[in-house]
Every structure is written in C-alpha cells, then in structure tokens.
Amino acid sequence: MNPRVYDRIYGSATALCSATSILFIFVIGLVLLTYSYPSIVVNGIRFFTTVTWNPDLSGAVTTLNGFKTMSNASYGILVFVTGTLITSALALLIGVPVAIGIAVFLTEVAPPKLSAVVSFLVELLAGIPSVVYGFWGFLVLGPFLLQTFEPFLSEHLYFIPVFDGPVYSSGLLASGIIVALMIIPIIASISRDAMARTPKELKEGGRALGLTDHEVTTKIVFPYAKSSIFGSIMLGLGRALGETMAVAMVSNSAINELPKTAFYPINTMAAFMAQSLDSAFTDPSGMYVHSLVEMGLVLLAITMIVNVLARFLVRQGFISGAETVVRV
Amino acid sequence: MEAKFGFGRTKNNDSQLKGERPDNEHDARTSGQGQESMINISDLHVYYGRLHVLKGINLKIQERTTTVIMGPSGCGKTTLIRTLNRMNDDLPNFRVSGVITIQGFDIYSEKVDPTLLKLKVGMVFQKPNPFPVSVFDNVAFGPKIHRLAKSRNELESVVQESLERAGLWDEVKDRLEENALKLSGGQQQRLCIARALAVKPQILLLDEPTSSLDPSSAMKVEELIVRLKKDYTVILVTHNMQQAARVANTAAFLYNGELIEVGEAPKIFENPDKTLTEQYISGRLA
C-alpha cells in the first residue's frame, strides 16, 4: 500500500479513537439529561431543598406538567447531598494530614529501604477494591465504632456539640474513615513524588543555615511541592465524592433525616443510587428512576468541577509518569 | 565596618586583633601550624561505608585567615570542609574518627547539636542556591528561624548589614522584594554569601564559590572574599590556582584523601616542598 495512504488511514483511525473521549462525554451528558428531564420539570427547585425522599410507591399515578408521577411523591436530595459532603469533608479532614504525614515519612524520615517497603504497602492499599473496603468496614470498623469508639466519644467528649448525643449508628464516622483510607494512597504518593523532586541544593542551603529536619521539610520542601500537594488533595476529593460501594456498605443508609450528631447514619448520592435503582423499578410512574438519574446529574456536576480543577493543578506541578493515573 | 561579635572572646583574641604584630608572629600565624589556632583538625579520618575518603588529616587554621584547600577532583576537599560544619552527618554511612576542635571545643562531641554549629560555621556552595523567595526573605531566613532579631527593625538592619558586607546592598536596595531568582548568577552568589553572613558566623566555608560564575562576577566575589578576610575565618576550596594565590594566606594541598602539604600561600605556590604539590601547581596533575 502506498505509504502516504497508509499514513492517512492510520492517522485518521487513531484520531477517531482519541475522539471517542469527547464522544463518550457527550453521550453521557445526553443520556443523563434526557432521562432526568422529567424529574427536573416535575421536581424543580424543591429537589434541592427538600429533606424528604418519598417516592410514594403505594400511591396513585398522576400527571404533573406532562409527566407521570405518584400523587404524594416528593423527591428531595438534601439528605444525600449532605451525606456526600460530610463524608468527603471528614475523609479530607482525616486523610490529608495522615497522607502528608506519610509522605514526609517516606521522603524525610525513613531510610531508603524502609521507605520503599512502606511505599509499596501504601500502594497496596490503593489497589484494594472498594467492596473489600466495605466488607472490612462492615465486619471490623463498624462494630468497633458502634460498640467502643462512639460510646467513648459520647461519654467523654460530650461537650463538643457534634459528639453530644446518643449513639444511633456508626454510619457517618465509618463512611468518613473508610473514604479517608481510600484517598490516603493517592495524596500520599503524589505528594511523596513531588517532595522527592525538591532540588537537593535548596535543602542543603537550608541545612547550612542550621535548619532542623522538620524545618527543611516545612519551609523548603512544602513550598516547593505545594501545588502538586494541593492538586493531589483535590484529586482525592474527587475520588471521595464519587465513592460508592464502600460507603453503601457501611453508611447504614439514612433516609429523610439530616444527621444531628456524629453518631447518625448517613447516605451519599452515589451509595443511594447504587442501592435503590432496583426499588425504583417498582415505581409505576417511573418518576423514581428519573429522579435518581437527576441525582446522578447533580453528582456528576459536582465531581466534574472538582476533578477538572484538580487535574489542572496537577499538570501545573509537572507530574509525569503513572503517578497521575490514579483512581478517581 | 568593624565586626560585631561579643561572644566567646577571651583576652587572648583581643590582643591578636589590633595593633601591629611582629613579623615572625605573623608568619607563624599564617603558616598556621604553630600557635594556638581557631580550628584544629587532628588525625581526621572520614569513611563513607567502606570508602576511606580522608586519611589522617592534621590541619590548624588560624583565626581571621584565609586558607585555601586545593587538589584534583575527588581528593576529598569538599568532604574536608563539610566536616567543619557537620554537613556530612546527613550522608549515609558517614563515619568519622579523629578530633576537630573549634576554639578548643570538640565539635563532634555529644553535647553538640549540628544545627547550632552551623550558626558559627557558615557555608556557601558552588552553584548559587537562593531560595525561591524575595531577596529580603532570603537573607532574613536564618535570623528568622533562629529568632536572632527581636523586632522587625532589627531584622531589617541585619539584612541590610549582611547585604552591605556582601557588597550587594547598592545593587538590590530598591529590589528587596523581588524574587531572588531574577538576579544574575554573580548577584545570586553574593546573595548566598549575605544569607550566610546574616546569622553572624565566625567561620565561612566556601566550596568553589566562583566556579559557576562568569569572569567578571567571579572577580567581584573574589574581591568580596578578600574584604571578608578581616572579619571572618575563611576556608576556601577552589580549582582556580590564580584565585587561590590572590586570596589565600595559607594553602593546603590535598591529594587522594591525604594532606600532602600545607603552609604559607606564597611559599606553597612558588616553592613547595613536596614534588606532588609542585606537580599539581604546575598543572601536571589532573
């Protein structure tokens, strides 16, 4: 075959393949918008402001604004949005300091061999499937929180408002802790790599002025690596927002009530979507499914903003190699 | 500008500072090996793991002299000066034996914290390594960490004084808030010197400070070193023999981890005792 023609075909074929990325996004957006449209029209703003999620499955089918729904159905995602935000916030609160602590350990504190072993173990943590985390949470973390840790907090730290109340469930804390565990490897490994790239001369210059180890780390290494570190945190946040299975298994599925203390069950958008599509099929009006899809749209929007921001920062930090390819 | 010290001065030092010295005392001081010295290195061996890098170094350095350490690449010059401010401690498998005292105080003793030692023994590196912050913040870095200045005013005057001593003040006084990386190579190196001076060390270690600079910047730094001699004890590592001859009081020649010869600079350069030294001086060694 004429090499020129071969070139053309090859070039076009690869171009098409790469363009599927844009195609997929387009399709995803289209499908979600189409199937959530009925819910958008029927539920309107109340979707975002109502706490109750009531599909009224046993009610009567009526029509509203041209779409079928149940007569007493009321779809509000406030509980789920709150759950998502609380879980992610808690995951960051716990995960970021621990992850950066690990990164400092790996680059500044540990001798090279120990550092390599611990690095490997931390990356092992990253490879464990979400459902296995959930299983562990269900067997180990949940009971521990419910029977030991939360009663302890409630007994002794009741003066802190968020711990002031009876222990209803381990859902909130368990979700936050498990998601923290899942994002720690991401933040730790990107931060570690960024910190390791700090030029030796800068650190030596600091040493020569009499800086202690932690001062070299905080005043020289951190400022150098800070955009990558921050980017990794945002990547972690993106992952936390979309985390589904582990949360589904430990959150104890709250419904229709916002958590008042740390000892409540919660529910996140992602987990709820995973758990309830089955039940949604029993809705004769189909509005349950449409509302779930709209929930997915909201989740996608939130996650997308965070992720695009994060990857922009990570690229600015000149990260190369497979470290950028992290689970989100 | 007279140096301000006020620490650890005994009567002995006072008498050495001012007034005239009889010639033989001067010679003895700069040949370095007779009088009570500022720095006394005795039977120093340094190992990195199995590698025997410095072999039995004996060297005395007098206060407020400039000693140049010369030798071919890999002979241990950098290792040697780094033993004086304990920068080698950070390297893996570093072992040291022998005694190094500064003003009679063993700097490898248990009581010494290396971070404090570095307040007394400053270092400037081959490649200028200013921090990626403003000029002011670079110089103020040391004093801030160690809380050497008790007020903002004091800090500003320390910074100005250090920059003046480094001969950089006039060039940067209107640009103190600018990022240090915008300065030229020569200016950056003088900035690094100012930064080192800001913590008021008594000894300055300069590891090939001009080798990455262009000739005119190198000249400025050299002139600076000559001025610094009055107030600080300077130990200079250099490949550049003309520079060494211009600047040094004492010269020490290191070869393969051993101190081959040390003595008054003019003598070493014009009429060395050892053949190896002579070969190096005349450029016949690597």
Next chain:
Amino acid sequence: MDTDFHRNASKKTLSNTIIDQPTKTWYDSAVTSNYKLRRLRDKFVKSFTIVCVVAVLYPLSSMLYMFVYKGATLISLSTITQPTIGSSSFVSGGLANAIEGTLLLLGIGSSVAVCLGVMGGVYIAEFSRNSSLAKGIRFGVDVLAGVPSIVLGYVGFLLLVIYFGWGYSALAGGLTLSVFMFPYIIRTTELALRKVPDEVREAAKALGSNNATVVNRLTLRFALPGIITGILLAISIGLGETAPLLYTASFSNYVPSALLQSPVGYLTYVVYVFSQLPSAEAHSLAYQASFLLIAIIVTLNFAARVLVQRFSKVT
C-alpha cells in the same frame, strides 16, 4: 546536652564594666533562645509521621489478615469449579460462574479500552501533540476519568440495557467497563510515548521513513513497557469495580449463554451482596471472592512493577 559549660566568674572593675567576660565555650554562645522549642517540634513532627504510617498500616494488615489469610483457608477446588447455587440467604457452592463472568466482562472491557486507548494515545502523543484538538481530547479524557462509576453504570443501563434493548448482558457490562478503563489507558499510553526521546524519532526520519512507520516500529517498541504497565494497572482497577456493572451485568449463577440478554455474575458483586447476607455460606463465598480479587490485583500490580524495572533500562 547543653548544660555543661565552663564559666569563669566575671570580674568587675570599679566602673562596673566587665573586663573579663565570662568565658563560656565557643559553642555555648551559639545556643539560641528558641533552640529547645525547635528540637521539640522536630521530635513531634517525626513522631507524628510515624503515627500516621502505623495508623494506615493497621487497617491494611487487618484487611490482609481477614481476606488473604482467612480467605485462603476457605478456598478450595470447588470454589473454582462449582458455580453458585441458590440465591439470597441460601447461596452455596463455589464461584465458578463469578470467576468466568469476571473474566468475560474484563475481557470485553479491556479489548475495547485497549484498542481505543492505545490508538488514541498514539494520536495525541505522536500525530498531533499540541493541536487544539489534542488539547480538547486531553480535557475530555480528564473529564471522563472523573465521572463517578455509578453514574457510568446508570448511563450504561439507560443506554445499552434499556434504550438499545440489550438487557442485562455481558456486552452491556463489558462496554460500560471499557468506558471506565479507557481514560487510564489513553493517558498512560500518551505518557509512555512522550517519554521516548525525540532523538529516536529524528533518527527514524533521517533513515527515510514517514510518520506512521516511525511510530509503529520504533517508538511503540520503546514505549511498550510503559503501555503494558498502564494496561495492567487499568485491568486491576477494572477488576475491583462494581458500580458500572450492577445494573448492566446484574448477576447470575450461570455463565451467560450469549453476549446479549443474559446477565453475568462477577466477583465484586459476590463481595457486595453476599457479605451482607446472614448465612455463613454466603459469608464464606464473600471471603473467597475477596481473596481472589486481592490476589489477582496484587499479582497484576507486581507484574506491572517488574515490567517497569526490567525495561526502564532500555530507555
């Protein structure tokens, strides 16, 4: 450490000036006011980092103990040979159907993702690196990588299972999975190709070859280890996914008879559902499935690492 210093009593003259300064040792004058505080902070920071590491290794070892050790004890030949029998609390048997289902779904998913991903990566790395199209594609990949897995599952369900009418099927599950894996593969391929130094391409051009041949022969060969590593990692990620498959492949105790209209079982579903069932049998299967998943994922990661080390010497 700094408590031992020699101090001569200071003598004062009539005018009250100190003529003979207290001679501390030379070093003592270096002790600064905040020195002790800094040392304390240093110790504190170092201890904190160690606590962090321990805090993270504890759950890891707990998980490894439970799922690798206990899971290994529960596994037997029948796990691999017997399919799951019964449903909900009455499940028993083995995991043959789930294992085969996982392989099938991953097979479909990887094939599609690898084709699209590698070819796509070649395009944005070799043909059109800095064009606005390439930038748009990279942005698209970034966005795609950020889509939550359950949202992807929903789209797969709505589009493939419902709209296209494929029903719960291996094809629906596999394709949804491929969309999930695609961003990883295209990214790692692009990175691997970009790491190949331009001199290689220059050399090939100088020998008279045109664009496509250069890419094909030389650069791909250099980048291959990186590309394969990326593929292995994407597979290990795909292995652990559940949400994209929940409503596209559903679950089945049987190996599907066709690629359409026939639900597929897979290992992560076993862990998800069986772990929450009240019977010991179900739990046992969940443990075994966890073991298999972890074992395969660790092996894949290990293989990827070995590849990187072995072949990084080539470039």
